[in-house]
Amino acid sequence: MAKITLTPTKIPTLRLEAENISPDIFAGKSKEEIAQLHVFVGKESQALGDYFEIAGETGSTAADTTIVINGDVSRVKYIGMKMTAGEVVINGDADMYVGAWMTGGKINANGSVDAFSGLGMTGGELTIKGNAGNYLGAAYRGDWRGMQGGTIRVSGNAGSDIGTFMRGGTIIIGGNVDVHVGTHMEGGTIIVQGDAKSRVGGQMVKGDIYVFGDIEVMMPGFQYRKDVDIEVDGTEGSFALYEGDMGERHGKKKGETIYGKLYMKY
Amino acid sequence: MSRSLMRLHSLRRSAYRQVGNLAKIVTDVVCPFCGTLCDDLEVALDDSGEKILEVYNACAIGATKFLHSQAEDRLTRPQMKQEDGSWKEVTYDEAAEYTAHMLVDAKKPLMYGWSSTSCSAQSVGSELGEEVGACMDNTATVCHGSTLIAVQDVGVPSATLGEIANRADRVVFWGCNPAHAHPRHMSRYSIFPRGFFTGKGSKSRKMVVVDPRRTDTAKMADIHLQLEQGRDYELLSAIRVAIRGEKLPETVAGIPAETIYEVADTLKSGRFSVIFFGMGVTHSLGKNHNIDIAISVTRDLNDYTKAAIIPMRGHYNVTGSGQVWGWQFGFPYCIDLSRGFARYNPGDSSSNDLLIRDEVDAAFVLGSDPGAHFPVGSVRKIAQLPSVCIDPHITPTSAVSKLHVPVAFVGVEVGGCAYRMDNVPIETRKVVEPPEGMLTDEEFLTMVLKRVKEIKGAA
Amino acid sequence: MPEIEINLISGRTIDQGVSMENGKEKLAYRNACGIIELDDVEFKKLGAYRNTNVRVTSEYGSVIVKAIQATQGPHPGLGWIPMGPWANAVVDPNTYSTGMPTFKGTPVKVEAAADEPVLDAIALITQECL
C-alpha cells in the first residue's frame, strides 16, 4: 500500500473545507497534482498545498492508498468524507465530518474528532482514539436513513445524538456518552462501555443498545424482561434486558412484536 | 369587474374610517410584533395623518411598538462608530458603501436576523447573500430552530389557527406562556373563541398547560402539569406510552403515572386536540427531540381522533423568512451559501456555532437583536468583527456594531408580506410615513446589492 | 455570605416585551429584565430580602440583577431571568450541535450583592464585549 503524508504547515483562518483529503481523490495523482487540489476557506478556493507539506506517493487505486496526516487538523473539516476504500490515519485532532458518508476503507483518528463524524456512514471502519463530538454515526438532517453499515469505535467519550436514525452497523464507545443515544434507531448496535446520561433508546423501533455503566435517567417506555448472560465486544457479563420504546410503533415478525432491546450490565 | 367586486376591492384600498372631524382611524391594521399577527388593530391618526394617537385592539406590546415608532429621540440617519467609540452620522450612501465592501471582502460573512422585516426585503437579502457567499440565518436559530429540525425528522400534522378556533376542544400549551408572549392568542384563536363547532367558547374546551412554573397561563388551565424542568422528552414519551395503554413507571418527570394516563385519555377523547408549544421545549435539554416527540404524540393521537400541533413562533415574520429561503434555497434557516450552492446543517451552519467556532469574519444583522438574545460569548465575537446592524432601534447589537443603519418600521411605516405562526401570509399595512429621508430595509438592501454587483464586476 | 445553587431558566414576560419595544437603551428595559425571580424559600436560603441586588454566576459568566419574588410561581428549584442580555450573560451556550444554545436549564449560583449596580443593557453589553 502506497503512503502519502500530509503535514500541516499553517493554521487556516476560519476553517478549512478539505473533502478532497480522501484516498478516492488522491489515488493515481502525483504530489504536485495533490498540492493543486482545492480546499475552501469560506468562499475562497485555495490549494491543498498552501496548507500541507506533501510527501510520499499514492497508489493507483483508493484501496492502494494510505493518507497519513501528521499534525493538528482541528480546523479542517470533511477528512475522508465519502471515501470508499483505502486508509486515512490522522495523527492529531480533526474537525467535523471525519468519515461522513464513508462507504468503505478505514480511518484511524489518533486524536479526537468533532461533530458529525461518521454521519450517514454505510460501510468501512472509523476508529477514534480520543473523543468524538455530537451526532457520531447519526443521520443527516431529515434523513430517516442514518448509519447503515460499518463500524465506529471510539476509545474516549462521545457527545450527544450518537446513532440517531441508525439502521445498521456498529458503534462502540469506550467512555461515556451525552444525551440521546440511538434515538429513532431501527437496526444496528450501539455499545456504551461507560455511563450514559438520559434519553437512551428514545423512540427506538428496533436494534440493540448495550450500556455497561449507569444510565442517569431511564426512558419511561422501556420494560424489564429478563436477565441474560452474554458476551458483548469481548466482555462477558450479566445484563438486564429491557424492551422498548413502548410508546413507539413496532413491526411484527411471525406474529410477534419486535421491540428495540436495551441491555444494562450488572 | 362587477359592481359588487369593485365595492369589495375599494374596501380593501381605503381600509380606514373617519371619526368625527379630527382623528382618522386606519382599520384592519396588522400587528408587527409576534407570530400571532393579529390583523384587526385600529390605529387613530391625527388630523394630518402623520401622527399615531391611539392603537385599539392591540395588546400592550403591540400598542407600544406602534407608539414607540413615534419617539422624538429616534435615530433617523446611519451612524458609524469612530476610533474613540463615539458615533458619527453618515449618509445612507456611505453606509451602503461600507456594508457592500464588508460583505465582498469577507471570506464568510454571517447575515443574520431577517425576522422583523417583510418578505420582499428578505427576498432582496437572499440575492445579496447569494452574491457575497454568506451564511444566512434567522432568529429561528435561537427560537424555533429546534422545531424546524424536528419537522425535518418526523414531519408535522398541523392546522391554521382558524381550525383551532372552529374545532378544537382539547388545547395543550406545552412550554409556552401565551398570557405573556402571545397576549391575544387565547382570545383570538385557542381558548375563548366561539367557533363553528365550538359554540360554547372556552366552556367547550379543556385546557392543559405543561410548564415547570405556575405561569399566568397555567393558572387558567384545567390541568397543569408542573414537570421537572428539562424532562419534557421523558414526559412526552410517557404520554405516548399511555396513549398505547402500556405500563408506566410510578412517576415520570415528577408527574404521577395516573395523571399521565388521565392526560392521555383527555387528549384521546376529544374531537380535535391541539398542542401549542414554545421555547420551554425548544430551549431545554434535547431541543429538537422534545418537539420531535411532541409531534409523535400528535401523530399517535390521529389514530384515535383528530390532532394538530402548532409552534408559537416569536417574531412576526420569522416564519416568512423560513418560507422565502425555502423556496429560494430549499432550507428554512442556517444556510451556508459560501460555496456557491446552498448547504444546511444546524450545528455547523448555525449562527451561534459559527461565531463560537470562529468560522465567520463579518457580521451583518437585520431585523433582530442577537446582542440581547445570543449568549454573551457569541455577542463578543460579533463585537470583534466588522459589523453592520440594520434596525430602527438602538439595541445591544447596534451598540457593539461598527455601523448602525436605522430604517423605517415594517408594518407601521411600510407594508409588506408577513407569515403568521401557522404560515398564513398576511399583508402588513403602512399606517404613517417614516421620518423624512429614511429608507426601508428593502431600499437599503437594494442599494447594497447594486453596490456589491458593481464592486464584484470591477474586481 | 450564603450562596444558593439554582436551575436558571429564561423566557418572555409581558414587561420584557413592552419595555423592549419601548427601547432597550431605556431603564425600563433594565427594570423589566435585569431581575431574577425566586421563590420565597430561596430568599430564605439566600438570607436576603426581596428586591436586593444579587450576583448570578454560572460556568459561563456572571451578572448583577435584582432578585424579586416570583411572579409566576412557585417554581421550586428554579430561578427566572427574563430573556435579554442579563440572562444571556450566564446561560449555557452549548448547542449540542443543533445551533440552539441551552437557554433553559443552566446551573447557577446566586449570592447577595446589595451594593453592586444592575447595569442597563447598553452598559452591560459594552462592558462584556468591548
Next chain:
Amino acid sequence: MTDYIIRNGFVYDPVLGINGDIMDVAVRDGKIVDAGDLTKATEIDASGMTVMAGGVDIHAHVAGPKVNVGRNFRPEDKLFRGVAGSGVKRMEAGFSVPTVIRTGYLYARMGFGFAMEAAMPPLYARHTHEEMVDTPIIDQGALPVFGNNWFVLEYIKENEVENTAAYIAWLLAQTKGYGVKCVNPGGTESWGWGMNCETVDDVVPYFDVTPRQIVDGLIAANEMLGLPHCMHVHGNSLGEPGNYGVTLDTLKIAEGHKPNNEFGRESVLHHTHLQFHCYGGESYASKSFESKSKEVMDYVNSTDNITFDLGVVTLDETTTMTADGPFEFHLSHMNNLKWANTDVELETAAGIVPFIYNPKTFIAGAQWAIGLELGLMVKDPMKAYITTDAPNAGPLMRYPRVYKWLMSAKAREDMLDNTLKYGDSIRDRCYIGELDREISLYELAMMTRAGPAKTLGLSHMFGSLKAGLEGDIAVYPYNPESDTDDPEKIEYAFGNCNTLLKGGELIIKEGEVVSNGKQKRTFWVNAKTNENPVVERDISEKFKRYYTVTQNNYTVEGHHYLPNPYVIEVDATK
C-alpha cells in the same frame, strides 16, 4: 425587441397540421409571425432538430405552501445536489421538490412556457403568488381549491348553482386564481374530523352533501361562469386498490354537462393524475391488484367532454403532496416516513409525505405501467396530457423520461425485462405488455402543448406556432430521421432544449440559460357576475365569525404579489 427566425427545423404543430415538415418559424415583437413577413431578424439554425411551440403544463405542484413544506422538511432531498449559479443563473437546489429558481430553469430546459400550479389554498394565495413571482422565465397561474370549501358545500347542498358561481368568481378575484380545482371532494372537509369520503355517495359530516353533488355543482357553476378552464378534479379514493369504480362514477357526472365558454375549450371535466385512479383488486399484492386502465379508457374514449392527465410514476424517491389530507395520512401509515399536514380553516387541507417508488416492488412497477397505458390507449391525444403530477408520481425533471417510455416500445420492454423486478407479474396484471403503440412527435405535441393549452382555455396564446400566438418556441436537439435508433436520445433531447424563446425573448441559447426572463406573467381570471347580495352577506358573515383574518386582509393585492398580471376577463352577467 429582437426578432428571431428559426430556420430549417423539423416542425411539429398539430393545430396547424404540420407533421415534421422542414420549415422556418419566426417571431416579431414577441409574437409568432409568418416567416415570410420578417425581413430583419436574428437567425437560429435548427437544422436537424425538432421545433415545437412552448410546452404547457396543465398540472404540477411547483409553488405554494405545501410545496414549500416539501422543500423545507426534506433537506436530504438536496444533499450533494446543489448547483452553483453561473452567468445570469442563480443557484439551484432540490431533486423531487426543486427551489423555484430551479423549477423555472427545469421548465425552460424542457422547452415549456406555461405551467399551472395545480392546487392553491385560498387563504395561502399570497404565498403561492410570492413563489410564482420568484420563479423565473415561465408564465404561471394557480387553481384555487373549491371541493371542500364551506361556502361551496353549503350552496351545493341547497342546489344553489348561481350562488356557487358568484362565490367562485369572488374567490378567483380575491386570490387572483385561474380556475376551479376540486380535490377529494368532501373527503378533505371530513378529514377535519379525521374522516374521509371514499365513494361519490359518502356524506360529508355536518354539511350533509356528497362528492357527487359537489362535482356536479362545481361543473355547473364553472360552465355558468364560462371560465376558460373546466372543472379540474382529483377524485375520491386516490391510490386505493379497486378505486376505478369510484373514478368511473366521478367521470360520469360530466354526462349531460356541455361546455360553455368563448375559449374553444371542449371538456367540462378534467380528471387529473388518472393513473392513481385506475386500480382494480383489493390489495396491493400482485395476486389481487390489477390495472383497470382499459375499463376507464374505454369510457373516456367514448366521451367528448372529458380530458385527463396521466400522472406517470417514474420510479424515483420523491415527495408526495396533495390537498387530499386523508390520503397522505394513510400513506404515512404505509411507509412510516415523516408526515406533514395542514388543515386550512373553511377551505381545505394538505398533506406531504416522502415516498419511494421502488422498482423492486410489484406495486410501483404496476403504477408505472398504468400511467403509460392511459397515454397509449387514448384515441384522441388532444384529451390526454403528459404529467407526473409532479412531484407526486415523480419529479418534474422526469417528463422527458416519460416521453421516452411513451414513444418507445423498446424502452418499455427494457424496463419490464431489466429494471422492474416483477416485470412478468406486471405484464400479467396490467395491459402494458399488450400495447405496442409508440407516441409520435406529432402526438407528443398534442399531449404536451396543443391539448393542455386548449383545455386551459389558452389556445389563443399557447400550444401552437400559429401567427399571432405568443412567441414561445422550443428547439430540441432531436433529429426525427436519424435519432430513432436509441430511446435515450429522446430523454436527453427533451430535457435539454437547444433554444427556447419565451414571449419572443431568447432564454436558452445553444443549450445554456442566458436570461431569467424579463416578462414573466401571472395569469388569473376575472369573471364578471351580477350583483349577489346573498353571497356578499354570507362572505362578510363568515369572515366576522369563522375566519382568523379580516375580510379586508384576505384579498391578494399589491405589486409584489402580481408585478406582471395577465387578466383574462370573462363576462358572466348574461
